[in-house]
Amino acid sequence: MDAAGIVLSAAVAGLFAGAPMSLLHRRAGYATATVASGLLFAVAIVALVAGPVQGLGWSGPLGDPESLRLDGLSAFFALAASTVWIATSFYSLAYDDRPSPLLAICYSLTLGSIALLVSSSSLVLFLVGWETMTLASYGMILQAHGRSGRVFSASFVFLAFGEASTLLVFVAVAGLRVMTGTFAEVPAAAGSLATVVFVAGLIGFGLKMGVAPFHMSEWLPIAHSSAPSNASAVLSSTLTLAGAYGLFRLLSLLPSPPLWWGAVMLGIGAVSVLLGALFATVSEHTKGLPAYSTIENNGLILVALGIALIARTDGLPGLYVFALFAAFYQALAHAVAKTALFLSAGYLEHAAGTFDLNSLGGRTRGSDRTAYLGTLAATLSLAATPPLAGFVSEWMVLEALFQSYRFHPEWVQFEGLLSGAAVALAAGLILVAMVKFMGFSLLWRPRATAADPRAPGLGAPIAAAGAAIVGVGVAAPWILKFLTPTVAAFAGAPVVAPVGGLLSVPDGWSIVSGSPFGIISPPVIPIALAAGALVAVGYYALGRRRGARRVAPWMAGSVPGLERETYTSFGYSTGIRIMMGSLLQTREVRAQVGSVTRAELATPVSYNVDLEVLDVFKVFYDGLIRFGEGVASVLKTGVMPGRLGRYLAYILIVTLVVVIYVASAA
Amino acid sequence: MSVVPSWVGQSIARGILTTRYPREPATDAEVPATGRPPVPVGGPATLAAAVRSCPVGAISEAAIDQGICIRCARCRTHGLEFAGSVESATRSRGDLVEPSARRDGTPPPLASLKRSLHVFLIDVGSCNACNLEVLALANPFYDSQRLGIFFTNSPRHADVLLVVGVPTDAMVEPLRRAYEALPEPKAVVAVGACPIGGGVFAGGPGLKGSLAELVPVDVFVPGCPPTPVNVLDGLLTLTGRDRRPGGT
């Protein structure tokens, strides 16, 4: 074990050590997490530059060697996650003002377990990390302010989804063990079990990524239980990242996939992209909206991965590698942007005391410049505005989709076409969603009197995340080159980064899709923008223009900006609610409040009107939950009096042990 | 269904309707009697006799105040006739009383916008006739666009505020906002007796005396209501666009 290996071991241990440190003081816990995240970041860079890093190793309980190690794939995810954690941990120092250290403990455990599963070299260790992560993040959600029935039922759903995920991941791991005869992460030869492993893994990891039709697992705990903001950021940015890592790892262990694997991933991805964007657009919750956007972004990862797999089977190596790069870039871009957005939601909560965009209505406008800039970068990036991170990744995914005309047979081509349409439509919708978030929180004139912003120390991490977003966007060609080992590790073969040059743009400054297909140059865009701005400023300075006259906006002669007379964020997206009525099951609920008298001319009637949308999947799961609760209450009262959660955990552990035993015996 | 050809056929069948004003004098069909200001036809002596006939007090022994004349025709039985010039718009309130000073040498207020003038109509308390006469400028008979005159939907896009009606208390604020919203250079045209001096409503409850009390007025177009040709004359006065003198 070299120096880098020591640092890696220290980083993982440090992240776990945040938990006992939190008992001293929660700030100590967060500080430890910040430092450990920094270490992980550093060692991930080393791993990407200098090749795999080998950390602490030991012999596992089943006799297999287990160790911490970062290969290209692990290093990339460790890099993305640690970037997020540096910001969230630092932010938590100021954010978490609870008297109890429980949140800080669960937070550190979550981070540690994610680091563990990402850097594990053995599938058993991966599984241990996975389950710890599920339990620890469940603990974080329980720390929501104002515990109500809703908090418990939403976190219960989260736990149920989490355990289902663990079971399926376990099945996949067991399958791999049978195929390879070892728990070490080595590629399996093709076999009849491959399909079982793939399906179980796809569903198991898909559950964590919150892709359709399991998207409640993403938004329900975050939006409905209003989980703490640092927890939300970790859940939505890095928990889903862990899911993505699992999927990448799984696919890297299963060579020569059949065509339908890619097609299924592409399909699930496209549906998730559309559903996520749609529900983000109509969400009025400062955390629900980003959570839905996560569903969209993870869908994009699946779309890119699906294209990659199809391209590989179809014998299109160029497209295969490009789509892989797109998938990785999408994961990175989303992680940083979403972090900024959730931290911003926490800031807004502190500043205005609400998660409701509708009542927020610009009240926090102008309160904190750093928060403002960070949120601006995040929303613009998620809306795919050049030259930010989200723009580059979305461009790459779309470019890969455009080339689906090369696929065979025709039905896959056709699927590519439909997915392209879904992704394009989603891009339009998510723009509305992001404009809404930014507009009604920090940009537009307030609907009510401005809030008193009392959230010092929260702005800086948001701005830092914003800077990361700009960096990941502008420096995209170099980052892509940097990612080459990661992609190579995944592909199991040397690859070349899709960068080049065109016209007078220097070689290596542009991203090229296919040969030749599309080309963009993220670093040139800000230069062009700056040049344009310079011309405008120069023109303004040189010309003999008198000072601009400021006048109130023209509103047909009315006074602008009365609270009752200002567009609500709800109204802003009602067009979508009505247009997409069949998908959203939009319906108006009208209740009469006042009474009608005979003298209609004198007494107006009073109505309460609500326009409701419905997630059909939620209806299904609600039914399932009610059924589950019914069964549980029978068990609880009739069979085994005691705490339900404990029994569940107990049953789980027993199952786990039995299955491992059976699998290893086989 | 041959919808398009039939609309086209209908249009061709109707031929060209558009007035030749301002290249040629306006016709009697375009401007009926009340589109012209009343003037004494029997010498100044008739003025004195007509003073008492006027319901708005526009006639004094020395002169007629065309600004508040509502063209009620009562003075016609006392020797006055609607025989003044169709081009009755002036650039100062005083000129409506003393016509000698009309069209002096100073450059018109919006000379730079001779070729393209964007107009916003604002009603501050009219009877609706003035609004409709102004909007009639868009019909094929007047076709103001041939002269580069366009109506806008927002004062932010306009050069000129065309004000109709007598300013009510409630409209003072919206009027001020609209005036503020106009970009520079801007001008205000008072269309009709109402904004010029209250018209028939002068002195009514909750009314301002005149538009000039509220915003600077650049051109006054007398009449109740002024005909579209009168309004066109007012807008041309604003830009100083060349035209032949109308029929007197």
Added chain:
Amino acid sequence: MTPSAEETAGATVLPTRDAERALAYVAADGAFALYNDYRAKASVLERDPRIPPTEEPALTWRGGAAAGAHRPLGPTPVVEGYGVFTFPYGPVSMGVPEAGKFAVRTYGERVLSLEPLGGFKSRGIGTSVVGQPVEDAALRIERMAGNFSASHVAAFLAAADSALGREVPEVELWTRGLAQELQRVYNHLHVIARVAEAASQNVGLAQTHALAEEILRVQGAVFGHRWLFGALLPNGPARRLDAPDRSRTSRELDRLSDEFEALWELFLESRTFVDRIQATGSIDRAEAIRWGAVGPTLRACGVDWDDRLRVPAHPYTDLFVALPRETGGDALARVAVRAAEIRASFLLLEQILDRWPRSATKTVAPAAPVGPGRGIGRVEAPSGDLVYDVRVAEDRVAALGFRSPSQANWPLFAHGMQGAVFTDFHFAFESFGLVFAETDG
């Protein structure tokens, strides 16, 4: 259709086979004026809830009276809910080229309730004419709403004539009829042009606009004033309408009538025009009756009511008056009624010019006064039933009350807009032919 249970509840149903009258009686405890019969004019004020019975003529019903802007012009339901806000429209917009405002309650896109707000152009006409000689008051009354000037001044003079017991020269009454029918044609053309504009039917708009301009020119040629101001007063210029004038006018109107027929054909052939106004701003018959609709709005709901037939006066007693009716209750029905009324008015104009009274001196007795020095004048204005209630003392107006068709129809418009989308606004609004000027007074 038959009255619903809600409508019949607690009402006295009189034994009559006239369905129209029965329906009217149903509302007897507080809604509608259908039962106002011209034989019982004296009871108009007591029985029409929109003009509360008063000892004196008074401006108590929506408009004319209270000064101050933002006055609601109809009962509007209060709507609350998540994300619901008020979208203010006006008082200055080119969509509605008049000073008036609308407060739209919405959660975006859809109109949950719409409240018309008036009072922005209150010129205080109703109060400032008090104390003035009838002739001078008429100058203000005709400027109540410039495009309805003939109807306002005719109703006002009819009330004043009745109050004064003035024997009116027959030719003066026929002049009023001529002016009213011309103005009806103008206004209906104007409404059609505005709807065409809203539907982006630009050729149709230009053609209709041109036709309306030609009517104004006919008015200018006949009366010396494009808006008929001063024309209907005793001593107005119309007195000089001689035989050659009449036949020239008649020929001109013949031509315009033909052109209108051709134009309307084209409108009906245009899918976009018809589709856009169909089922827009719908009100049903029961609502129209309950809320007290008048004019084409009422007739488009299948109710036969026209003052020219139900409260006939010279010259309509001597003329054939067609009564167009539609049953759709939507913007299309209202526009169709107006188109048919243009045809009917051309027919009336032909009759009026043809049978113009020979004698310049023959007079007609006015309607009986409804009280000492107090008279009622009621005419069918282009947008519906218009009522003036005037008391005259010593040849001066002593008290005045009026109820304009716009005042009556605002609640219907507000009601018809509920549940519509924003883009329906202009079609619906224009089809009702509402005017803020005659609402505010």
